[in-house]
Amino acid sequence: MDNKQIILKKRPEGNPEEANFEIQAIKTPEVEEGALLLKSVYISVDPYLRGRMRDEKSYIPPFEIGKPIESSVIAEVLASNNSEYNKGDYVHGMLPWKLIQVHSGNELQKVDKEQAPLSAYLGILGLTGITAYVGLNKIGDLKKGETLLVSGASGAVGSTVGQIGKIKGCHVVGIAGSDEKLTIMKEKFGFHSGINYKTTKDMNSAVKNACPEGVDVYFDNVGGEILDAALANINRYGRVINCGAISLYNATETPKGPRHETTLVKKSVKMQGFIVRDFKDDFESATKQLGSWLQSGELTYSETIKNGFDTLPSAFIGLFEGENKGKMVVKV
Template sequence: MNKTILLKSRPKGRPETTDFEFKEIEKPTPKDGEVLLRSKYVSVDPYLRGRMRDEKSYVEPFKLDEPIASAVVAEVVESKNEKFKKGDFLTGMMEWKEYQVSDGKGLRKVDSEKAPLSAYLGILGMTGLTAYFGLTTIGEPKEGETLLVSGAAGAVGSVVGQIGKIKGCRVIGIAGSDEKIDLLKDKFDFDAAINYEKTDDMGKAIRDAAPDGVDVYFDNVGGYTLDAAMENINRFGRVVHCGAISLYNETEQPTGPRLETKIVKKSLKLQGFIIRNFEDRFAEGIQQLGSWLKDGKLKYEETIVEGFDEIPQAFIDLFDGKNKGKMVVKVY
């Protein structure tokens, strides 16, 4: 048989395992032009929470009682498509199923000899590309500037900080445990790091870590952390809005400081983005990230959870900060 994971109910606040349903379906057989794929690694990402809401966004919401989808690395176990052969590994958006068929559109081959397969869901996948394009094209970091990164020990944030160092910035990260703070400084070469669990005044903590102010703020968190970063932003500062994980499970519209006068007085740039904005440049991004990785200029961390049945819990654990680097589920 063949397991799949459906969205059973739309979460109210923090997702629960009861919002998901496991279902056994028939293992499919590929038709002419198709391949049979077996999921090997499944990516779980905070943005999936938005797709569980029944509201208009940049991508269609998940439908109830239908499979959830995310980035997956899968192995071709049977091919009736001349472009692919048995044993090839492909990545792209796929459903949360053990086995599925595809015509190959939207999927690309990945090489397990050049990098571990899980890396194509992280440093060489959407999270790496998100960090690369978000920072370089919107943040526009310059040598000698100060870069502040929230969610810095996560999949995107850890890469953002390292690219900032490559670009000659002084880099400060914000994370939620002493273990993650050590990871930022010891493995990823951040110049300073702030444990938000140990400060009652984030504005002051940022000011102490960045006495000359912040030139670029890469925001993965939103909420009070964004407010505190804005207290310390320099004239002509750039704010890159990548995510707002602190707000994803809110059931009411949050309010915060009004930033309009600060934006005008300091000539600030604030811009949100989604990685699809740069789809026509993915090859460029992957080539650059791969080159930096090969040269030892980039390192990455993964939290790998084993077992198809653990996918929903791994996703939920993102909101408790249980991941260091990219959260990936190894199916087999």
């Protein structure tokens, strides 16, 4: 059986490029006692993977040169020598970018394709949806009637954040990079209004106009000047949830910006970064609630699905060029 893997060939300097990756033909391994033979079905590409391509200490070890990239994967069990799994089961876990691989079965979760499409377990019912849920609940402490501002609002996390805000009775404003994305945000996800940051010359004024009562909670996926604009319009006792900073991921040096200490103190603003794995104890309850909203029709999602294992590098690069609407997934 033909097999492949995708390795990190060299570390990116600035924007990632195809040359940073290499697709290699490899042998299909034998299934040992107690192990599973897995075939990748859907593979997630996520902005945070860019951070793991840097050779620096972080909350998760960096990728090694010459070793496969890894991310969230939905895989089919082709063969099982493990009593807890059967041939034909579908599982979810953090796995290397390989077509076929052997795995012990530890830290894998079975997923049910009858309950939701398999790709949903990488997005709305996976870490993406959980990130939105725990960020709003554990840090944002979102209350009915408040104004919620979301950056990266047409992406997988941002669109889920906005919908949860609507469910909780908030005024929801999203920031994205095209008029098409703003239309989707409003018509599909129910955002009250949106801001196209690429055509907006004065973000401070744009946020002020879209949030006339000020910003109570800002869910930040991009950082940079958009974060500056949100803080310029933050209300007293406002909360800023730092989930991501995609505008800075490819920067070769740290840009200088406004100093926010005075705003944080004068307005008693809470500003907190988080990693979703900080809240593992909440994963089960979060998934249950997200699944309930999905089944009731209160929650929906968008996906951008690329076809073919070899498209993984270009799909990942496309995240930084705004190619995705919702969750970016590769169907193997």
